[in-house]
Amino acid sequence: MKNIRLLFLVLVVVSILTSCKKGKPNVAEEETDFKVSAVEFFFEYNTNELKADDQYKEKIIEVSGTVEMVYDDKQTESARVTLFTGDEFGSVECIFELEQKPKALALNEGDLVVIKGYCEGMVTNAILNYCLLLDNKGNDPEFLKNLMEAEAITDSIIAASEDSLNDEDIAEEPEVKEN
Numbered sequence: 273m274k275n276i277r278l279l280f281l282v283l284v285v286v287s288i289l290t291s292c293k294k295g296k297p298n299v300a301e302e303e304t305d306f307k308v309s310a311v312e313f314f315f316e317y318n319t320n321e322l323k324a325d326d327q328y329k330e331k332i333i334e335v336s337g338t339v340e341m342v343y344d345d346k347q348t349e350s351a352r353v354t355l356f357t358g359d360e361f362g363s364v365e366c367i368f369e370l371e372q373k374p375k376a377l378a379l380n381e382g383d384l385v386v387i388k389g390y391c392e393g394m395v396t397n398a399i400l401n402y403c404l405l406l407d408n409k410g411n412d413p414e415f416l417k418n419l420m421e422a423e424a425i426t427d428s429i430i431a432a433s434e435d436s437l438n439d440e441d442i443a444e445e446p447e448v449k450e451n
Contacts, residue, residue, distance in 0.1 A: 297390045299402045302332045304388060310337030310355035310364040317398045318362060324398075328391040333400060335364055339383040342376065351376035353387070354397065365397035368405075375405045383408055 306328060308316075313335050317324040337355035340363055345352050351373040354363040366387045368376035379385065386407040389400030 297332070297402060299332060299388055299390055299404055304334045305331035307334040307336075310335050311357050314357035314359060314362060314364050314398050317394045318359060321394050325393055329393045331391050332388065333391050334386055334388045334406065335366070335400065336384075336386045337364065339379050339381055339385055341381065342379050344373075344377055349373070353379055353385075353403070355385070355387075361396070363397050365399050366403040367399070367401045368403045372404060376403070379405070379408065 313328070313333070316327070335355065337357075339353055340356040341352075341354045343352040343354075349370050351368040353366045353368065353376050355366065357363050366376075366389055385405060387400065387403050388406050389403035392399040392401050
């Protein structure tokens, strides 16, 4: 009877430890689940966070975009790079750990980049953690052209969805007949 209790206790402890300790993802070695522009990635989160979480959260994402800001976070010994999204209140925030920090801090506002990271969802900004800089295109015209085409498509989707929302708001109210 003691052996059964001990075995049960060991199984409970092992299952708790394995479910609680997921561990840090190895972004460099893991396959990319999605490739997306920063504008589209943020738009999807800003439009429907639950749906975007279902698609992106806890997945490896490659995001392409334009560097908006680079920040040296001395408190966490990380670097934070925000990518332009066209939204004045939110962006895609890419967090680079200590070993990747020098590459991130070498970026300049306006650089065209491809960043790979682990999606942690959205808290004001869409967050990618454990980031790697895959490519810094600087001002490469071909990359810029492709990025602008992707962002133009996203802009048209945003405009169409805003128009449909406005059409619903403008819908006439039914007439009320007075007796």
